[in-house]
Amino acid sequence: MKAGEFVAVMGESGTGKSTLLNLIAGLETPDAGAIALAGQALGGLDDRALTLWRRHALGFVFQSFHILPHLSVGDNVALPLRLNGHRAPAAAKAASAMLERVGLAARAASMPSELSGGEMQRVAIARALVHQPLLVLADEPTGNLDPDNAARVLALLAKQVREQGAMCLMVTHSHQAALVADRVLRLADGCLIAA
Ligand SMILES: Nc1ncnc2c1ncn2[C@@H]1O[C@H](COP(=O)(O)OP(=O)(O)OP(=O)(O)O)[C@@H](O)[C@H]1O
Numbered sequence: 768m769k770a771g772e773f774v775a776v777m778g779e780s781g782t783g784k785s786t787l788l789n790l791i792a793g794l795e796t797p798d799a800g801a802i803a804l805a806g807q808a809l810g811g812l813d814d815r816a817l818t819l820w821r822r823h824a825l826g827f828v829f830q831s832f833h834i835l836p837h838l839s840v841g842d843n844v845a846l847p848l849r850l851n852g853h854r855a856p857a858a859a860k861a862a863s864a865m866l867e868r869v870g871l872a873a874r875a876a877s878m879p880s881e882l883s884g885g886e887m888q889r890v891a892i893a894r895a896l897v898h899q900p901l902l903v904l905a906d907e908p909t910g911n912l913d914p915d916n917a918a919r920v921l922a923l924l925a926k927q928v929r930e931q932g933a934m935c936l937m938v939t940h941s942h943q944a945a946l947v948a949d950r951v952l953r954l955a956d957g958c959l960i961a962a
Pocket residue numbers: 778779780781782783784785786787
């Protein structure tokens with residue numbers, strides 16, 4: 768992937784798309800081959816180094832949002848910064864700036880249960896980008912959304928990653944969703960090919 772590139776990965780269910788993202792995130796280790804991101808080879812890192820690297824370099828967006836229900840919207844977005852050692856006031860300030868960028872500035876004090884699915888995924892996008900990661904990994908980010916919300920969330924994801932100059936690797940079943948990408952790949956029989 769090139770710096771700043773948005774790549775979509777498509778493929779049948781069970782072909783290994785989520786596994787591919789887990790490998791890139793260092794959550795699974797490859798039986799063969801090696802993973803490297805921006806010159807950093809993951810194979811040489813121990814668990815602790817891998818965790819630190821993941822917290823700094825990656826953002827995640829999941830189909831089922833994975834917003835922590837017992838934390839406010841603002842605290843969910845601030846979490847990556849807190850895990851990276853930022854103090855609470857600085858993290859809260861950056862989180863509210865990021866929430867503003869996804870159109871949810873007024874919801875920082877809300878609890879996740881008060882949000883719609885589309886709003887929840889916009890919170891997840893804010894959380895995925897607040898610490899300015901190198902790469903955002905998105906696994907079916909619109910899989911649980913109606914078409915209108917899916918379009919809005921995708922446009923927002925693409926705009927925010929592009930504004931930050933981050934890379935994004937998005938798994939999707941949706942040809943419509945793949946249209947936001949710079950490049951579309953197909954995963955089949957363990958190979959990634961241009962779609
Ligand atoms: N933890 C695991 N242990 C063993 N096999 C697994 C594990 N996770 C996934 N698999 C298998 O690996 C293959 C690829 O799974 P993966 O979840 O990557 O597919 P996918 O392309 O993301 O599918 P979907 O589109 O349904 O999400 C499948 O055959 C699956 O059953």
